[in-house]
Amino acid sequence: MPELCVNIxxxxxVRQARRTYEPDPVEAAFEAEAGxxxxxxxxxxxxxxxxxxxxxxxxxxxxxxxxxxxxAATDEMVGIAIGLKPELAMFVPERxxxxxxxxxxxxxxxxxxxxxxxVRLKGAGIPVxxxxxxxxxxxxxxxxxxxxxxxxxxxxxxxxxxxRGATHALTAEELxxxxxxxxxxxxxxxxxxxxxxxxRANVGRIASIxxxxxxxxGHAIVSRAVFVGLREAVAEMRRAIAAGACDGR
Numbered sequence: 718m719p720e721l722c723v724n725i726x727x728x729x730x731v732r733q734a735r736r737t738y739e740p741d742p743v744e745a746a747f748e749a750e751a752g753x754x755x756x757x758x759x760x761x762x763x764x765x766x767x768x769x770x771x772x773x774x775x776x777x778x779x780x781x782x783x784x785x786x787x788x789a790a791t792d793e794m795v796g797i798a799i800g801l802k803p804e805l806a807m808f809v810p811e812r813x814x815x816x817x818x819x820x821x822x823x824x825x826x827x828x829x830x831x832x833x834x835x836v837r838l839k840g841a842g843i844p845v846x847x848x849x850x851x852x853x854x855x856x857x858x859x860x861x862x863x864x865x866x867x868x869x870x871x872x873x874x875x876x877x878x879x880x881r882g883a884t885h886a887l888t889a890e891e892l893x894x895x896x897x898x899x900x901x902x903x904x905x906x907x908x909x910x911x912x913x914x915x916x917r918a919n920v921g922r923i924a925s926i927x928x929x930x931x932x933x934x935g936h937a938i939v940s941r942a943v944f945v946g947l948r949e950a951v952a953e954m955r956r957a958i959a960a961g962a963c964d965g966r
Contacts, residue, residue, distance in 0.1 A: 718962040719911075719924050720755035721955055722785055724935025728947075729759075729767035742772050743779045745947060749938075750782055752951030756804070758933050760787035761797065763811055773801050785933070787848070790822070790834045799841045806838050807846040807868060821850035821870040825858035832862040839863065846910065851891075851898035860905040867902045868910040868933060869895050871923055875914035883919075896926045903928050917941070917954060921961025932958060 728745040732738070746757045757780045759768045777784060783804035788794035790808040798806045808831065810822045824831055824847055831847075838845045846866035849855040851873075859867050874891035881887050895911060902909040911923050912933030923929065934954060941950035 718959055719929045720931045721753070721951070721958060722756035722758045722783075722912075722931050722933045723749040723754040723938055723951055723954075724758040724760070724787075724912075724933055725749060725939070726758075726760050726767045726935055727939040729769070729772065733767055733769075742768065743775050746776055746780050748947040749951050750780070752948035753955045754782060754951050756780075756783040756785055756931070758785040758787060758935065760809065761794065763789055763791070763794075770797070773797070777801055777803070785846075790827075790831050795834050795837050798838060798843060802841070803843065805846055805866065806843050807848055807866075808834065809848040820872075821852070821855060822848055823855070824849060824862055824864075825854050828858050828862055835863045839865075848912075849898075851894040853898070853901055856898055856901045856905065859902075860907060864907055866908045866910055866930075867898075868912055868931075869898045869902070870913050871895055871911050871915055872913040874923070875916070875919050878919040883922075892922055895923065899926050899928050917957040920954065920957050921964060924958045924961035925964055 725742050725745040728740050729742045732740055749757060761768050785805040785807060786798055786801060786803040787807045787809050789811045808822055835845045844865040846868050847859040847864045848868045849859060850870045856867060874895055877888040877891045899909040908930050909928050910931040911929050915923060915932060915934045916937035938950045938954055
């Protein structure tokens with residue numbers, strides 16, 4: 718069964734709406750782990766819209782599972798990651814005007830620069846992941862750049878599922894793209910994760926794909942937590958993942 722890494726960025730989003738001290742992302746990490754999370758994911762954005770620099774050492778000290786740091790492939794962020802020593806660093810694209818990450822990282826278009834950043838992180842003993850679209854060219858570029866993991870962007874599948882339904886041909890097509898990308902990641906000697914826009918309704922089919930190691934899910938879990946609490950929202954997602962993984966077998 719794929720592991721579940723819970724992204725707690727949007728707990729910090731609520732805090733930053735008032736520029737105050739609550740809700741505390743560290744408490745969120747504790748509750749997520751208590752609900753069965755296998756890891757905690759945070760994205761330190763260049764504009765610091767949710768997670769703040771001061772959160773990172775507190776999370777590093779508090780997280781008992783593993784800490785995944787999402788970030789842009791910049792000198793500043795690489796330096797922060799080297800100081801933090803997360804269990805996994807993941808390069809994602811960033812645009813200041815976007816509400817959330819809108820697509821995968823273009824590794825192919827900036828391969829040399831990204832390879833240098835990967836070398837720096839791996840030299841510090843930090844495994845590195847690329848958040849990429851389900852595109853064979855990007856998978857191959859990630860392999861050439863030296864990534865250990867690729868996280869396949871599941872947004873197109875999730876949006877097709879929501880807009881067209883679980884049985885629509887477009888949903889099946891997008892799911893097949895993810896599955897092919899996962900297989901190619903493995904064939905090139907990397908490990909495959911997946912994430913973006915996954916929720917309890919659509920996660921099962923992604924969880925059933927052979928070779929998916931981790932699912933990184935945040936917004937749907939934090940949204941559900943408004944009604945049932947974060948610990949239970951994580952537990953619910955784990956059950957949905959388990960059901961999907963069993964169906965796949």
